[in-house]
Amino acid sequence: MPPRPPLSIFTKMKRQAVLQNRNVLGWLQASPLAVVLLGFLVAPIVMIVIVSFWGATEYSIYPAFQFDNYEFLFGSSVTYTVFFNTFKYALITWAMTLVLGFTVAYFLAFEVRSLKWQIGLFLVCTIPFWTSNIIRMISWIPFLGRNGLANSTLISWGVIDEPLEWLLFSDFSVILAFVHLYTLFMVVPIFNSMMRIDRSLLEAARDCGASGFQTLRNVIIPLCKPGIMIGTIFVTTLVMGDFITVRFMSGSQRANVGRLISNDISLLQYPSASATAVVLLCTVLIVIALLLRLVDIRKEL
Amino acid sequence: MTTISKVRYSRRAMLKAGGAALAASTLSAPMVWGQETKNITLRQFGTGVSNLNDVATKVKEDLGFTLEMTALDSDSVTQRAATQPDSFDIADIEYWICKKVWPTGNLQAMDTSKIANYDKIVGIFRSGKLTPESTIAQGTAPHSVGFVDGPGGTSFADSETGWMTLIPTIYNADTLGIRPDLIGRPIESWTELLNPEFKGKASILDISSIGIMDMAMVCEAMGEIQYGDKGNMTKEEIDKTFAIFTEAKKAGQFRAFWKTFDESVNLMASGEVVIQSMWSPAITAVKSRGIPCVYQPLKEGYRSWGGGLGLSANLSGMELEAAYEYINWYLSGWVGGYLMRQGYYSAVPETSKNFMSENEWGYWFEGKEATDVITSPTGDTLAQAGEVRDGGSFEERMGRVACWNAVMDENQYMVRKWNEFIAA
Structure with a gap:
């Protein structure tokens, strides 16, 4: 290709000036993501908010601006029970995944010495994710059932005489499945934070005479806060938005907000489902806002 | 008022116009029927009961065109028929779903003069009566939503008009399924579902429009409630029914609720549940694992349901002809025989006889x-x-139907109460 004639100095300067204007460049770089988020996140949410004020008949929805859906939602005692259940599941699952996730991450980060083994064992943790989470969840059902493995083993050991009924289709089984499904979401960010901790800090702590527990409390946990917070956000949002785990593991006997929404959708009550979704969204956002007040993730990262 | 479909699919009108233009251009060309049918694909969706791959294979063999099947649960089927009219050509739905979906205008009425075996269709679907002496059961009886006044009719006619909403294909009388080996005594009444003897071992289905009917059968059998019409309850009757069942649920009567066929089979086969609402082929599935399971006839009678094939309003031209051909084939016996060997009934039993x-x-x-x-x-x-x-026999079973699966006037109220019941 023949060399292009050199641009006049004036044009060159003008071009550079435009590109060097930090604002323009910044906007350009941010625009692809902004467009994607606007189209696939903001627009649907706006749509949901709009529809939540609409009315519905048996088989159709019609545009309106009425508060019926919200009125019914806040006027029904079911809503409060169901929101309470949702928080209960989120809180218990959070506490258990935190303890488990922290322990696993601690073991990986501090007890396992070689990087090769750390990576290897970390990958082992992800193996269950090779199957779909529905399968991981459903496989508990035959295990926990009245005549399942757990009960028959306990009976054959003589620990119990009668099968334990509460193992399956109960809050226990729901939370068990949640913990099983979501612990890894706690392990990963905590492990990540732990790996960034400067080992000389731990040595310093020991040199200053701190016990293992004191090091953990005063050095490791504070430095893991961002990881814990990210894991917490993952777990709470996943649990609060779930509906299928609750349905399968409770044998449809318990309900959380997600199930309320999915029931409404299956019965073509889109406006009422939207209203519930809006309330749930607000609740989750408030929870996250509260969490972020506790730890400034941006500063810590 | 706008239907959901129109809100969601503003491009639908455009598609229709485009489709018409396309049809016009193909119609002017000479039709080569045999070749063309091979390229026709009909998309059918419905509940798992009759969406069988064997049927699709046989259609390809006998008629030459392709039938794509999608199986969904009853609620999803209703949702799809009401909101996504462009996603199907043939809807394999139940009559109570038809009552809900017909007003959306997503289905078109069928000309019965094009249905070869129309005269042989069982009376239940035409006059509503199995035999001239039978009384019509409560609920959404198929004949009451089976006919409209003309091709564009929007309200149901109360007698045979020559324009059918659904061509009936499959139906049955449902009752409770039990594990005789784990119960060990005769079961005779619907009341047994709430018998404390089966605490933690009972189940009902979590599909509101069907579940409520099972509940009503139980409450009526217990003598707790006298319904004016189980298929169209008043708010008061709905409240009373749910009060009884909520109390039982809180007392731990139910082990689980099921929504899909497979769930009901697993609950029964694993022994988690010994008495529950069940569908006939689910009993078959449990039995075929070598586990004893009985579809127990009860003295109060059966809760019955019927399904049929409906045509999408978008079908026209060659596809519409193919759909009629498919429906005629459906009633001609092979499918009927197949379904009857699973424990269902065919709408034209006499043609099925040749295939059994x-x-x-x-x-x-x-x-x-x-x-x-x-x-x-x-x-x-x-x-x-x-x-x-x-x-x-057929007459003994279908002759003792106490009510049909139904959609009530107070359906929205009932659904809300159902949600409360599940969350209770």
Whole structure:
């Protein structure tokens, strides 16, 4: 290709000036993501908010601006029970995944010495994710059932005489499945934070005479806060938005907000489902806002 | 008022116009029927009961065109028929779903003069009566939503008009399924579902429009509630029904609720549940695992349901002809025989007879003792020689229907109460 004639100095300067204007460049770089988020996140949410004020008949929805859906939602005692259940599941699952996730991450980060083994064992943790989470969840059902493995083993050991009924289709089984499904979401960010901790800090702590527990409390946990917070956000949002785990593991006997929404959708009550979704969204956002007040993730990262 | 479909699919009008233009251009060309049908694909969706891959294979073999099947649960089927009219050509739905979906205008009425076996269709679907003396059961009886006044009719007609909403294909009388080995005594009444003896071992289905009918059968049998019409309850009746069941639920009567066919099979086969609402082929599925399971006839009668094929309003031209051809084939016996060997009934039993052995016909339809082993269409053994079908013959079973699956006037109220019941 023949060399292009050199641009006049004036044009060159003008071009550079435009590109060097930090604002323009910044906007350009941010625009692809902004467009994607606007189209696939903001627009649907706006749509949901709009529809939540609409009315519905048996088989159709019609545009309106009425508060019926919200009125019914806040006027029904079911809503409060169901929101309470949702928080209960989120809180218990959070506490258990935190303890488990922290322990696993601690073991990986501090007890396992070689990087090769750390990576290897970390990958082992992800193996269950090779199957779909529905399968991981459903496989508990035959295990926990009245005549399942757990009960028959306990009976054959003589620990119990009668099968334990509460193992399956109960809050226990729901939370068990949640913990099983979501612990890894706690392990990963905590492990990540732990790996960034400067080992000389731990040595310093020991040199200053701190016990293992004191090091953990005063050095490791504070430095893991961002990881814990990210894991917490993952777990709470996943649990609060779930509906299928609750349905399968409770044998449809318990309900959380997600199930309320999915029931409404299956019965073509889109406006009422939207209203519930809006309330749930607000609740989750408030929870996250509260969490972020506790730890400034941006500063810590 | 706008239907959901129109809100969601503003491009639908455009598609229609485009489709018409396309149809016009193809119609002017000479039609080569045999070749063209091979390229036709009809998309059918419906509940799992009759969306069988064997049917699609047989259609390809007998008629030459392709049938794509999608199986969904009842609620999803309703949702799809009401909101995504462009996603299907043939809707395989139940009559109560038809009552809900017909007003959306997503289905078109069918000309019965094009249905070869129309005159042989069982009376239940035409006059509403099995025999001239029968009384019509409560609920959404198929004939009451089976006809409209003309091709564009939007309200249901109360007699045969020559324009059918659904062509009936499959129906049955449902009752409770039990595990006789784990119960060990005769079960005779719907009240047994709430008998404290089966605490933690009972189940009902979590599909509100069907579940409420099972509940009503139980409450009525208990003598707690006298319904004016179980298929169209008043708010008061709905409240009372749910009060009884909520109390039972809180007392731990139910082990689980089920929503899909497979769930009901697993609950029963694993022994988690010993008495529950169930569908006939689910009993078959439990039995074929070698586990005893009985579809127990009860003295108060059956809760019945019927399904049929409806045509999408978007079907026209060659596809519409193919759809009629498919429906005629459906009623001509092969599918009927297949379904009857699973324990359902065919809308035109006499054509199905040709596709069943004498032993099978005697066992499934006439309620006679099996003279030889009875197997399912897939080859599993269902009954040995000498066994009799639970509930007996066709007339005995379909003649004792107490109510049909229904959609009530107070449906929205009922659904909200159902949600409360599940969350209670």
